[in-house]
Amino acid sequence: MTTPKPAPTEHRVQATAVLFDFGGVLTSSVLGAFEALGESLGCDPRLPLRLFGDDAEAQALLVAHEEGRIGESEFEQGFAARLRAHGAEVDGDGLVRRIQAGLRADTAMITLVAEVRDAGFRVGLLSNSLGDDCYAGFDLSSMFDAVTISGEVGVRKPARRAYDIACARLDVEPGATVMVDDLPQNIVAAERAGLTGVLHRDATGTTERLWAALGRS
Known part of the structure; x- marks a missing residue:
């Protein structure tokens, strides 16, 4: 054996x-900063993050920006448009700075x-x-x-x-x-x-x- x-x-x-x-x-937390943005807009605090998970246009904007194919201003205007499409009242100018202010x-x-x-x-x-x-x-x-x-x-x-x-x-x-x-x-x-x-x-x-x-x- x-x-x-x-x-x-x-x-x-x-x-x-x-x-x-x-x-x-x-x-x-970046997630917390996005929720703080949602609160400041008077909408569901989870809306900004939810768009990146559920909204194809918002997803594409984030990917394009993070990969350097579009700049800050183009991302802001596009993301603000997606937020408005879901009921939030927001101007795109300075949107990224508002997110960064929560960090x-x-x-x-x-x-x-x-x-x-x-x-x-x-x-x-x-x-x-x-x-x-x-x-x-x-x-x-x-x-x-x-x-x-x-x-x-x-x-x-x-x-x-x-x-x-x-x-x-x-x-x-x-x-x-x-x-x-x-x-x-x-x-x-x-x-x-x-x-x-x-x-x-x-x-x-x-x-x-x-x-x-x-x-x-």
Whole structure:
């Protein structure tokens, strides 16, 4: 009788780099900012976000803007038209600034980026952009080793190519990279691309899970 061989264990590459999302990770919730916009318009607070899920024209506008094919003004006017079509009274001028006004920098997460980098890991930004000046107040070039913004590279998360570009810019393999994002669909896509995903909900939980993914206590 032969002794069965143990099943081979999966070889896991040690993570050497982290990609961070911007809105909703380094800032307060983007979803909350859209709900605040809905409240300010006097309509259902969930309407702006619901349009991106249910309204084909609104979806197309967001994708085109995040991929850099249309600018802030064209997105604003088009999105305002979709909001009006669903009963909201809104002027497109300044609509993106109204959304951004609901965002606040998350200092604990910004500190975490610096701590991860100081620990010897490469850190990068992978962000779907919204607005022509959505990163104002953040010195991205000093915070990160590489920056990948959807409107500049012409592809957005959750497309696999976005993760491939961001990893290439960091000079790391996807299998050695951790992605921190607040949207589940982006984490699923990152893991399909070979990265390790950390779903962000708050700085305390993300800090614990990220260091664990990096093999640090």
